[in-house]
Amino acid sequence: MTTPRLSAIDHILFRTVVSALAEPGLPCAVPQGLGEGRLAEAIARAIWEPTTPVWTAPDLEALPGSPVGAADAAVLYTTGDDAARLGLATIGTTTTPELAATVLVEPVDVHTAVVLDGPGLPTVRRTILPMTVEAIVQRNRRCAFPPMGLDLIVIQGRSVMGLPRTTRIAIA
Numbered sequence: 001m002t003t004p005r006l007s008a009i010d011h012i013l014f015r016t017v018v019s020a021l022a023e024p025g026l027p028c029a030v031p032q033g034l035g036e037g038r039l040a041e042a043i044a045r046a047i048w049e050p051t052t053p054v055w056t057a058p059d060l061e062a063l064p065g066s067p068v069g070a071a072d073a074a075v076l077y078t079t080g081d082d083a084a085r086l087g088l089a090t091i092g093t094t095t096t097p098e099l100a101a102t103v104l105v106e107p108v109d110v111h112t113a114v115v116l117d118g119p120g121l122p123t124v125r126r127t128i129l130p131m132t133v134e135a136i137v138q139r140n141r142r143c144a145f146p147p148m149g150l151d152l153i154v155i156q157g158r159s160v161m162g163l164p165r166t167t168r169i170a171i172a
Contacts, residue, residue, distance in 0.1 A: 013046035017153055021162030025116040025127040029159045040077060040104045040155050047102075048075055076101045080108040080131035080154070083138040089150055091165075097147040100165065103139075105131065105154045112136055113172035120164070126172060129163075130156055136169055143167075 012031060020028040030039060076089045092100035107130030114136065116125040129136065131154070143149030149165025163169065 009042075010046035013043055017043060017047060017160055017162065019162075020153065020160045021151065021164050022120055024118065024120050024163055024167040025114075025125045025161060027156060027159040027161050032158075039158070039160075040106055043153065043155070043160065044075060044077065044104060076103040076150075077106075078103060079106050080129070080135055081110060083132065083134040086135055086138040086142060086150065089142065091142050091145075091148040091150060094145075094148065097149070097165075100148060100150055102151045102153065105152055107154070107156055108132065115170045115172050116163070116167050117170070118164075118167040120167070127161075129154060129161075129169075133171055136171065139163075140169055 016028050016030055020026070076085065078085045086103065089101040089103065090099065092098060109130075110132050111128045111130055112133050113126070113128050116127060131139075139150060139152065143165045146166060151165050152163040154161040154163065
């Protein structure tokens with residue numbers, strides 16, 4: 001089986017997301033001209049193979065060409081107010097944490113002030129997430145038993161913010 005080659009744009013988007021995950025809570029700008037259209041779709045195509053199951057929120061379209069999965073999908077594509085969806089996503093196991101879902105979160109109009117702590121952060125980091133308190137609490141429940149948990153990629157305008165499963169999030 002051969003894997004399709006990624007374009008230069010896909011590589012830049014991939015590196016942007018990896019940088020965001022390496023610096024939890026710090027927005028990483030997506031260069032102008034990349035990921036035109038729906039940024040979440042461009043990021044998903046750059047990071048996951050076309051055969052990766054994707055589970056979308058009811059109001060979001062499935063990524064073109066991607067199989068639509070269920071709660072055990074490798075990619076969860078949702079909005080920042082969907083606490084129920086976060087509560088159903090797979091978190092891997094202690095021996096296979098890499099099988100957990102990665103969640104692409106598109107923002108909502110609600111913003112919550114938080115304090116982040118954990119690996120990748122030299123000190124605590126204060127930031128604002130475009131997520132409801134309920135969604136953040138649900139994410140924290142799903143990340144309460146390391147190494148299991150969810151990795152979040154929060155899309156805000158033309159930037160992305162990474163929140164690895166190891167990052168602790170407290171409501172400020």
